[in-house]
Amino acid sequence: MDELGPLIGLVTRCSSRGFVGAMRLPETDLPVFGAFCKAEAQRGHSNVIGLIYDISIDDDEFARQMAIAEKLEPENIADQQARLLPVEISALSVGYLRGDRYLHTLPPQPPISMAPIYSLSMQEIQAFTSKLDFIPLILSASQLPVDDLLVAALRHAAGARSADEQRSFLLDAGRECARRLARDLTRLEDVIYRLAERDDMLTLSR
Amino acid sequence: MSLDLIQVLPQVQELGRDAVLRVKTKADMTRDSLQLLHEIAEMDPQHLLDVVKRTGDQWRGAAPTTERIDAVHPPPPLSPQLNVIGSDGSQIYVDRHSPFLYFLINIGSIRIPYGSGSTPQTFSHPHIYHHELQLWNARGHLISASIIDKIRDAEEMHELANLAERFSSKPTLALLDNNLLMHSGVGLRNDISTHVGNAFERYQRSIERLRTAGAALAGFIDRSQSCDLLTLMSLAKWNERDNRYPGLADRDVFLNLLPPSHRSATFRLHLPVGVPQQRRDPTIYFFYLKPGSEDQIARIEIPEWVVKDPTLMELVHAGILRECQATNGFPYSLIRAHELAVVTDSERQALDHWITTICLQHGLQLQPSQKARTKRWLSRPRHHGL
Numbered sequence: 001m002d003e004l005g006p007l008i009g010l011v012t013r014c015s016s017r018g019f020v021g022a023m024r025l026p027e028t029d030l031p032v033f034g035a036f037c038k039a040e041a042q043r044g045h046s047n048v049i050g051l052i053y054d055i056s057i058d059d060d061e062f063a064r065q066m067a068i069a070e071k072l073e074p075e076n077i078a079d080q081q082a083r084l085l086p087v088e089i090s091a092l093s094v095g096y097l098r099g100d101r102y103l104h105t106l107p108p109q110p111p112i113s114m115a116p117i118y119s120l121s122m123q124e125i126q127a128f129t130s131k132l133d134f135i136p137l138i139l140s141a142s143q144l145p146v147d148d149l150l151v152a153a154l155r156h157a158a159g160a161r162s163a164d165e166q167r168s169f170l171l172d173a174g175r176e177c178a179r180r181l182a183r184d185l186t187r188l189e190d191v192i193y194r195l196a197e198r199d200d201m202l203t204l205s206r
Numbered sequence: 207m208s209l210d211l212i213q214v215l216p217q218v219q220e221l222g223r224d225a226v227l228r229v230k231t232k233a234d235m236t237r238d239s240l241q242l243l244h245e246i247a248e249m250d251p252q253h254l255l256d257v258v259k260r261t262g263d264q265w266r267g268a269a270p271t272t273e274r275i276d277a278v279h280p281p282p283p284l285s286p287q288l289n290v291i292g293s294d295g296s297q298i299y300v301d302r303h304s305p306f307l308y309f310l311i312n313i314g315s316i317r318i319p320y321g322s323g324s325t326p327q328t329f330s331h332p333h334i335y336h337h338e339l340q341l342w343n344a345r346g347h348l349i350s351a352s353i354i355d356k357i358r359d360a361e362e363m364h365e366l367a368n369l370a371e372r373f374s375s376k377p378t379l380a381l382l383d384n385n386l387l388m389h390s391g392v393g394l395r396n397d398i399s400t401h402v403g404n405a406f407e408r409y410q411r412s413i414e415r416l417r418t419a420g421a422a423l424a425g426f427i428d429r430s431q432s433c434d435l436l437t438l439m440s441l442a443k444w445n446e447r448d449n450r451y452p453g454l455a456d457r458d459v460f461l462n463l464l465p466p467s468h469r470s471a472t473f474r475l476h477l478p479v480g481v482p483q484q485r486r487d488p489t490i491y492f493f494y495l496k497p498g499s500e501d502q503i504a505r506i507e508i509p510e511w512v513v514k515d516p517t518l519m520e521l522v523h524a525g526i527l528r529e530c531q532a533t534n535g536f537p538y539s540l541i542r543a544h545e546l547a548v549v550t551d552s553e554r555q556a557l558d559h560w561i562t563t564i565c566l567q568h569g570l571q572l573q574p575s576q577k578a579r580t581k582r583w584l585s586r587p588r589h590h591g592l
Contacts (some may be wrong), residue, residue, distance in 0.1 A: 079538075
């Protein structure tokens, strides 16, 4: 990992609300649902912060034919996995970085095509999530699994902190969710329950 | 839409009736030809060889080898370790209407180390030809599509030779999606251009490198229209130099003879001698194989060194079957090589756009021909509310 975090793709299409990137990546390097990423915008004057909400791999007739073949050699399977089928990564814009300041609102301009997309480093995730003002942008996203995305993002943010800080971060996050979802107690209960779930992966993800 | 479907409809109906008739006639001819194959197989092999010899040097057809001509060979056992290399090429022909004259050849290739569990390696080599000497011949003619095809063939073989030398540790099957004849195009036999000469030299050198590397080279031809065996049968039975079964191809003869995974006898390809010795293709042999579905017969072309080595012959037979088992009859490596080589229309347009942009950066404004521009006007269909 370099200072920028690992490169996970290049932007192929974008809007102010989010961006989509594609890249051929080995399975082990694939980013995960709810992970934070960033892509350069405004000729390098800002970086749009994204939250990965979808990772997809398209198929084609050849791949489908291989999948139903009676006899398939291990080398054919390995080759199909390495074919130039791009992994597509969709990210929701949840803020941007200008200079050394994170802003938790939609960016003034989206990134442009072919802008590299990097994973956020632990330090960057900590800095961006030191304020929880990005939560409304997640909750207002339409046609996305927003509750799952919210929980995954907050757990990622907690995972970027030391074991001592994780509990207090999740408590703060829970309070913020309670404030935002006060009118929908069933939904809030579900979010809080999943935030509180013990997960050893939380500390391991560091 | 400019095609008047109302006018075409009666012709399509006639075509359908004709197709049904043709299938019936072909079935009768196929039955006859198979009987004739068995009949000729009973003849003295030396007599058959003498008949071929008497045709002189202007006849194309099959010549028998030591195998009985109606022989059927079962699949040999599969070797657990097998290296398969395959290459294929694609091209952008010179377009005299485009802003800049060039042609492109893209070679895709793959190496599959069966039995190792490793991920196959893939390669892609695009090359743009734009120098005057590459585009024009000595008579000032722009390079033709058929010559570009020959250059592409030579590059495909060159790539196979490179891979065979690089991965020479295991038994290697080298596959091409093509026949193995460089000078098969009639119009090129007497072509004296440097382009063809250079391509042919490169092709011959590459074949020699494959032989030295010990690779089992094979050309896989799906739905071959060749009738070399039928021509031999017509010669042996009726002393006629041409195929007496119009519309029938060799593969039809074997459709009912070969069980799945079996191959036919091997034949030597007897070719007219119309080119100087240094331009002649190496001696090519071929057999037919049923590699997958019931109605598929592939023609496999192999060079002499493969025919003379029973181990390499088994490697070709078993290796192609292994390659075809997941794809229902077409080698996996050739599917992938094609995928890596193919240049789409949109890629061609993107390349043209880059060339125009880069020339503009150098202060050169390029324009397509007026004809190309008018075609662009018509490229997008109009949409209306009717």
